[in-house]
Structures are given as structure tokens and as C-alpha cells.
Amino acid sequence: MVFEIIERDLMGRIGRVKTKSGIIETPAILPVINPFKLTIPPKTLQIEFKVNAIITNAYILMKNFYKEVTAAGVHKFLDFNGPIMTDSGAYQLLVYGEVDATPEEIVKFQELINPDICVFLDVPTGSGVSYKTARKTVDETLRRGRECLEIKSKEGILWVGPVQGGEFIDLVEESARQISRLPFDLYALGSPTKFLEQYNYSKIVEMIVAAKRNLPLNKPVHLFGAGHPMVFPLAVVLGCDIFDSASYALYAEGERYITPYGTKRLSELKDVICTCPVCYKHTPSEILRMEKKMRIKLLAEHNLHVILNEINNIKYAIREGRLWEYLECKSRSHPTLYDAFKLLKKYQDYLEKGTPTSKKRALLWLSDETVNRPEIKRHLDRLNKLQIPWQPRTLLIVPEFKNKPFSKSKLYNQLLNNILMRTDILKNVQIVILSKMFGLIPIEIEEYYPLSQHLTPTIISETHLNLIKDTLIKFISMNYFKKIILLNDERQYGSILTEFLLNMRNENKFSDLQVFKLNNSSYIGQEDLYKLKAILTGDIENC
């Protein structure tokens, strides 16, 4: 197996790509090496930056360093003994419209210089092209992919199958479907660069999902040309494993300073806002006063530190099962990233596939978009199908408490001693817990993860209320209760739920409503408890 998946969260995963020069642990960012200009030498990347894989351009090598690189092999030529990936010149094809090499030549040249991962000369769709042209790039990429697999003869090299189609989502889907039938070791999504430049993250989301849904989930996927850390969390959430970054050096040349939430001109920076080895030693104004070559070198180093650290933080978030929360925070970097984050609502089913059913940590409600978490969707899907087999006549609705599970609460204890020990009562009552995170939780399943392992804000938002109302409506119409009893926490809900249930009763969704007010938001008064018991017993007599 070329790719081993170690941990998952949402569609992100920590994995290991096995190459002949070593393992690439994903999510990974491969710094792009420009053979003309080693802003940071590959050896330094390996030793000082602990970078374990790099990417360079086979076409540039072929056209400019043919003799040296074919003689030495790409590892010796670049002085890097870890995994090396070579891109094919497709980017040059996109920018200049043509390249001075055939797909066959590029395949053979790559085998000659012997990197670990290779891409054949695919035809990037780019942006702003017609549907017809886009379709041609897809078809031609596929044709070249098939040709590549026929031509290639060297063992030990992993080959990448790129998906094209650009902004045409149906073409991306088709391209992915077709290329996934060819036995590539990795897949890639072709140049989203234009959309990234336009901050069109919503389009990126659509493109990635369209590709990923049609690619085998057990193969790593490279997102080409996405080198800015702002996009990494989103792309990883959607299932991208490998990135390449020329940006650390390109931004440095433009005297730009990368931060996880955007890029600044070095000259705009007054404060040290980073702890990386470069920023620890030099203030922005010191760097600004250095001679140009040193300034660019230091900026490139800083930029790379930030980029690598972002990948490490994402990896850690996957390991901890808090990738959603990580993105929830990071998506507050730009309104367009926030747009893209909201769009994930459309892809809950897709994201749910990779989300573990159990984690070590509590889920956190951090904004109203938390409602789109696949864990919530998962619960609601089950709840909406849940018809209680013993058909109880009464629904008893209890509030949630800060300390979960409910069965540890004072109220539960009261119910336990007086009601829940009575099997004659029990068979006629279903107890559900109101939940700001999950709407409603039947008491029988409350200890299943994450139904008691989550933290919500104290303030109830419209989103919480709507969630509770929606689940109430569905649960009640699925189960035909005669009577509904609400133990109301007025401090939290006021009379909102009472009115809501009254309306439902008036619409004959059930016939009888009884509301008890909790004392001090936490327990039921003695008299009310007797009354509650009497009602529940009365139900039995009526049967």
C-alpha cells in the first residue's frame, strides 16, 4: 500500500505516503524548488526546517540542466535525499500556452532523473475558458494519462493522476471519475490558482468536493498551487493531503510577510508578531534595512516557518479530533473564507464519512455555524428515523444541565426515586433531554459520544432554538404522543417552549400539555413532583 491512513477527522487525515526515498507524512506541504534560484537550499530545508519532501519542475530541469541532472539524478543534483516530486511543466503550459516538449519526452525524462513522485504533462484547464475548451483539457489530460501509464517503465516511481475541469463542476466530476479508473498512485486537483488569487474559496470547496467524491478515498490527493496557509485548513477538511508552495519564496521576493491569516508588506510591519527563529533574532525594521539578498532569504525562511507550522497545527487538530473547531476559528480570516465555511452545510454527508464516531475530547459550540457539524447531522438523521418501539403515550421533556450526563443531575435523582423505578410508569413515558447542541436527546442514548460530551454557550441563540423546535416537531410527529409534559427551565427558555408546544397542541399534534416550572433552574418542587407522579400514574389508569 502506497498510502496508509493513521488518523481521520472530517475528510482530513493523517497519512503516510511510502516512496522509495522515504515516507511523506500527510498533510504535507512540499516547498517548491526553483533550480535557478535556491532561496533556501534543499539541504537546509531538510536539516533546519525538517522538511521531508520537496517538489521541483521537470520541464525546467530538462530544458536548462539536462546534462547535469540526467548524469547525477535529481536527488544528487538538488542535494536532497528525501522524497522528491517533479511537476511536469503543465504550469508553464498554462501560463505560456505551450511547452517545447511532448508528453512522452517529459515522462521519459522524469524516469531518467528518477524522482519519487512524478506528474505527466497534463493540460490545466485554468480559468476563464469556455466549457468546450475546458472539456478538451479534461479529455486530453486523460489521453495523456493513459499514454503515460503505457510508456512508463521504471519501477519505484509513484505517478500522479491530475483532475481537470476548472470551474465546471460537472467536468471536474467526470475528470475525477475517469482518471480514478486509471491505476495512478496519487491523484491531484489541477490549478485552482486563479480562484485562490480571487479569494474565491467557495469555488475551491465545490471543486475539491467534486473531485474527491469521485476519487478513491484510499489514495492521497494533491491540491496544486495552493501555497498560502489561509487555505490549508479548509482544503484538509475536504480531504486534500498534499500541497506545494512556491509562495514562501515568491512572497519573499515581493517583500511580503506571510501570517496564518493573510499577507503583509514587510514595510507595514511595526511589531514582531511571530516567534519563529527569524523573527526571534530580527525585528521587521532590522530585516528591512538589510541588503536585498539577505532580506529575501530571511523573509523566505520566515514564510516557510509559518507555512510548515500551519500544517503541523492542522495535523495536531486532526489527531485531537478538533479539526472542525480549528477551521471554525481560522475561517474568521476573511469574509470569503467565512462564505466557504458556511457552504460546508451542503456537504455534511460527505464530511460525516470521515468523522470518527468517538473522540477523546468534548465538542465545542463556537458559533452558529457549529450547527453544521457532521456529528449533529449524524444524530439528527438517527433521531428523525427513531420511532420508539413500545409506543409510550407520554413524552416527558427535561432540560439539559451544564454538567452532563443528565443522569448525574439532581433532577434525574428526583425522577429516579419517584418515577423511573416504576416499570408500570416507565413503559408509558419517553424522556427526552433538550439540547442546545443536538436538539433532543432520548435519555436512553445520552451517554453515547458525543451526546453528553460537548460544551455549549450559556446564551441561547436563534440557531439553538430552531434546532430544538425542528427536532421536537419531527420527534413528536414520528411518535404520536397523547400527552406532553415539559419540565421548563424558565431562566433559559422563558415561555418560548411552552408557547411553541401550545401551538402544536392546538394543531392537534398531541392532545394534552402539562408544564412544570423548575425551581432555581435545577429541580422540581416537592408538590409538583407528586403531581407529576400522579399524572403519570393516571395515564396508566386511563389506558
Added chain:
Amino acid sequence: MVFEIIERDLMGRIGRVKTKSGIIETPAILPVINPFKLTIPPKTLQIEFKVNAIITNAYILMKNFYKEVTAAGVHKFLDFNGPIMTDSGAYQLLVYGEVDATPEEIVKFQELINPDICVFLDVPTGSGVSYKTARKTVDETLRRGRECLEIKSKEGILWVGPVQGGEFIDLVEESARQISRLPFDLYALGSPTKFLEQYNYSKIVEMIVAAKRNLPLNKPVHLFGAGHPMVFPLAVVLGCDIFDSASYALYAEGERYITPYGTKRLSELKDVICTCPVCYKHTPSEILRMEKKMRIKLLAEHNLHVILNEINNIKYAIREGRLWEYLECKSRSHPTLYDAFKLLKKYQDYLEKGTPTSKKRALLWLSDETVNRPEIKRHLDRLNKLQIPWQPRTLLIVPEFKNKPFSKSKLYNQLLNNILMRTDILKNVQIVILSKMFGLIPIEIEEYYPLSQHLTPTIISETHLNLIKDTLIKFISMNYFKKIILLNDERQYGSILTEFLLNMRNENKFSDLQVFKLNNSSYIGQEDLYKLKAILTGDIENC
């Protein structure tokens, strides 16, 4: 002037506190020096960490190092020539119930060892005490404050006036009001530690606002005992300038690793997730295998790097005018921090005071809580008072475009050539732009900051819609239009606004509604343009 304010955003500020040993640039975090255990020596703090001020405990010095520290002075004793603040033993009073020294002794001892900033022995309210006890701590603190000002005789020392009252907001207000009448150089808010430990950030918000509203705005304010970076952005937004942190060392001793969004056990960490000099050199597992003393030293260093970097990032956010956005992102670290962030809605007027009317950067809409920004409140306050002096009969509502201002749009150009050049039409028409960020913007003021300098998501949320509807209702009822014309961007708003305006018309808020659909979300068709012109001219004839 002891305190000079350089930059502001919300109630946060970059300032300079002038002490006899140098300037403390705020927001500042003063590492706490435990004289028994110099986890990181003060000299190292100064040189390697660029820390320019520290805090230590006068009571501990007095009880344990009396001879040495009175002989050498606190600067020589600690080997630190920058500003030193001494706390008074009030914390020991809180923890142990009593201290073995009188307030007078503490004042005199501090003058003897000659730090730059001193606190008299105040009486911390703490938490979980009765109102009566709390009131006593407030009164006794005030009495001791007065006494301190009478006793103190040494020139050149700055004295701090602490505010007490704990969770009793009216007591905090009174305490602040009273202490602010005494001529202290700095003020402080007493021990919120318990609430911080409980993650009760909402209480912290209330306490800070209660204190700050009653303290002079031109004096620096210290928030005692808030040493975790999670709370810094919120506290700075509300106007706290100085923090102290024992946490970098205390957490290290508990083998805990601070991150900007929470704290981890070192043993839980698998990945390097930080670029600081410690983490650059050592992986978590390497640190875990070291001997204990070295492990704690390195952890303390890491923790301090994170803490200092957070302060630097906050400072930078103030400088850039994006402190709200910084907090908007950071408040997604925990549900209780999110609660506290939402609570800022209550304090818009307070926060507005410090918010510049003009900034170099565009405002970003990053979540539905963005609607609570003081810049929006500021606009709505003006809008809600705006009665158009020339009393136009017609309101023309136009959509906003991604590229602002509206006057650069194709639609504006169409209106300009056909309508806006006609002064006879103009005096009867008010044009307003629908805005996702500001509700409504009268066209005359659209170029004032930030009415055209902001970015919003593409997706319209309920919050946007409610904002627009609310401002429409208020604007229309303030100005008595006869006719309303909506140039509707259906792609954005569908028929929502049309229906909303129809309802208003049916309620006789105005008498005539005309809706034109925009082509391609961007311009008005030729025929519609003529019709619009005719309507507007017709209005004139009807007058």
C-alpha cells in the same frame, strides 16, 4: 504625563507608561518573578525575551530577603535594570486569610527597595463571599489607599489603586468611582482569578466594564492575575493595559504547554505546533525525556514565548485597526469565550468611544456577531436620527455591489446620465444603498469611512436581512415617503424585500411601491430605465 496613548482601537490602546527605569509599552505582560525560584532569570528575560518590565512580590521579599533586598535595592537584587513592579502580598492575604505585616509596613518596605511601580496592601474580594464581606473589602481597600497616599514619601515611584468588589458589579462600580478620586498613577482590577479558572469570561467582561467605566480613561489599568493568553484579546478590547503572568512558570511546573487557545499536557503532544526557539530545537517527546529541571525551564520558556507573542499580535491588531476581527477569531477558542464575545453587544456604546472614525483598512464581516461592531452601531445611531431636510417624496433603493463605492458602478452611471443630472428630479428623490454591513446607506455619505470600505460574505444571513429590514422600517418612518422604488437584485434577495415593502405599504407606511428587477444583478434594462425616469418625472408633475 505618566501614560501616553499612541494608538486606539475599541477600548484597547497602545500606550507608554513612563517609569524611572524606562518605558513600559502597553499592552504589556509582566512576567512574575518568584524570588525563591528563578525559572527564567530576569536578565535572560530582558536580553533573550526582550521583556522590558517584570513584577515580583514585596511581601515575600520582605519576609525572606529583607537584608539583601533593602541593601541592594530590588533592581540589583533581581539583576534587572528595567521597570519593576511589586505586588503587595494581597494575593497571600486572599489565599491564607492573613499576612504578617501591616499595610504601612508594606508601603514603607516598598519605598525602601525602590521599585518603579508599587501596590499597597489592598484587600482582595475574591469570590464566593457575601455581599457584606465584599463591601468590607472595598471599604478597607479604599481606606488603605488613602493611608498609602499619606504615608508614601519617596519621589519617582508610581502607585497603583486597585478596584475591588468581585462579582458584585455595583460594588466594582463604586470601588472604581471612589478609588479614581484618589491620585493614583495606575489603577488595577482585583483578582478575577477564580472566574478565569471557571472559564467565566462573561463575569470578567462585566467586571472590567464596571471598573473601566468609572476609572479615568487616561490612566493605565492592570488586570491582576490574568496570565493566560486566551483572555488577553478580550481584556484588551475592554481597556486593560497591563497583565501579569506567573502562569508561564506555574504551568511549566505542572508540565503544561500553553497555546494561544488553551493548555495541553506536554505528554499529550505528538506534533511540534509552535515555531518558538524552544520548539524549533526540541520536539515535545525530546523535552519529555529530559531531566525535570531542564524540562521545566524549556516549558517555561516556550510558555513565555507564546504569551509575549500573543501580546505582540494584539498590539499589532490595534495598530492595524483590526482588534475586533482579531477577537472575533480568537473568541472561537471556547464556548464561554464565545458567550463573552456575544455579550459585547451590551457594551457597544462603551466600545465605540475608543474606536477610530477612520482606519486604513476595510472592515471585515466574519460572523453574525460582526453586527455588534461599534462602527455599525455608530452608523445606525446616525441613520436613525436622520431626517432628510428637503423632504423628498420618493425613496429609491439600490443594491450594493461587490466593488464599492456604488458611485463607481454601472447602475450608478445609468442613473447618473438619466436621472441624477436632473436637479428637478433630484430634489424629490432620496437614494439609499442596501448594505449587508450597515443596513442602509444614504448615497450622499457612502464614501465616508467605513461605509464603502468593508467586505461582507456573499451569502446573505438572517442577521443581514434583519439589519436591512430594521433600518428600512426606521428610515421610512422617520421620513414619510410617498413612493418607494426598489431596484431589486433578485439573485441576492429574491422576493424577500419586495414582500417586506409590500407589507409596509399595506400598513400605510407609504402609499406606492414600484419594483424593478435588475438584469444580471448589475444594471437596469433600457425600457425600465425610461419607465423609472417617467415615474420620477411624474412625481414632480404631481407635486
